[in-house]
Amino acid sequence: MQKITRENIQDYALKLMFKMKDEEFETFEKEFETILKHMNLIGQIDGIEKVEPMTFPFKNTDVKLRKDVATSTLTTDDAVKNAHETIYDEVKVPKVVGGES
């Protein structure tokens, strides 16, 4: 199994926009080593390659989609209540051109 290096963690931290201290990197490196050890153990179980990765604990065939009815909509005042600043009911943020979209 591939080792998680300091470079990997730095890369993830950057992409996820986390600022991390050196000792935090050390902790992560150690923790990932332990995690990978456990994963390795699981990997040794017979027939594991035939087991599908689990996202949901059990299959529920009774799931219904929501009927297309427009109901609760917040008032504009409530919708922007938590904003630091608004202009004409829009939420004002620092200029963010050129990022992801």
Place this chain on the structure above:
Amino acid sequence: MYKVTIGLEVHCELESNSKVFSPAINGYTEAPNSHVAYQDLGFPGILPVANEEAVKRALKVSMAMNCKTPDEIIFDRKNYYYPDLPKGYQITQMTKPVGINGYVDIDVNGEIKRVDIHDTHLEEDTASLDHYDTYSLIDYNRSGIPLLETVTEPCLHSKEEALTFLETYRSLIVYCGVSEARSDKGQMRCDVNVSLSETEELGSKVEIKNINSFYNVGRAIDFEIERQTEILQNGGVVEQETRRLDDETGETFHMRSKVDAVDYKYFIEPNIAPTPVTDEMLEEIRKTIPMLQLDRKRKYMDEYGLSEYDAEVLVKVKEDSDFFQECVDAGADPKKACNWVTGMLMGYLNENEITIKDVPIKPVMIKELIDLVDNKTISSKQAKEVFECMIETGKEPNVIVKEKGMMQITDDNAIHDVVMEVLKENDEQARSYNPEKTRMIDFFVGQVMKKTRGKANPAKTMEMLREELANYNK
């Protein structure tokens, strides 16, 4: 010359009453932040529930594009940080999109080309951002509107093919009745991938993101072909990158390189349980898919013998095409029905800038009008008058003809009496009649029409006049 290869990623907002994962209204409004629910603002503890109608509409388009549909609906999270995405992730589909491996046939100057569809998936739209000098403003009304993204394989090889695909795709969406698909309203947006190569292998992929109109797609492709050709001709290497189009200049500019590619850390959205897609559900949806534009065009040309031009005019707007089809289904001759629909009807609609839904005319009325001309009850000139009255009032042609006393005189004896009367009154002209001079006969026809107030059958009148005049001097 280098081989151009183009792939498209087309986003289209779907119409529905409520948003895709929240019960807020999906509809246009000028009031910012007025169609918003907790889910659209990414409040902690929210639980998204997928909208049945949005899912069905997405599946409908998927099937119309001959895609393979999934056995269950699941969603994925695409993680990235940007102010238009309050949750910090977009709910989209990657593991099991609503459609994979489909195709759409397009007609490029009479040649049918099959465009392969990689996948089509349902996701939520982001909030809209307006940028000012020193700040940006966010309106969350768009946040959570159902968005269908369709990705083609890199199988288009010219601007023309790319634009034809986009037009065809747009018409498919509109024909399916799932969206107006208007780019001027921001309902359709497009990412374009362009690569140039001297060999069969694909060159470096350059992606131009977020183009807001078909016209701009064309400009972006033109610019990229020119830019990349110049690099290659000078022995350079095209960098794999993401670019943006400057709407003002029509030039593209660097946004980010492949090395800075964002890792979206996709994983299955755990808050929405998988919903099975049953055969019954698919069958129900399949029944609602209408015959599409290109198939209709072929049918009109092959079965009805219409010209390519007429067929194209008829299929441009689905409602017009439906109307024409109903005329034919009611028993009207396709060519005659086509003449009425593409001529008088569309002329009237265009002149008044309205659609077929805005006029009280029904397809069966066109059929009746054609019959009235065919059985010589009215002349084709009178038919136009009836049509005008019909489209204004919604009255049936038979009723109009009666009300206006338009019934043509087709009774031979009645016409003959008038013809003889006219000749007697214009004895001098009748004597000097010369069959070579066509204006002469027109004069007599005019006189008969005047006496009958336009009701005499013109063909019969002409025939009788010729006969009587020929004998007049004998």
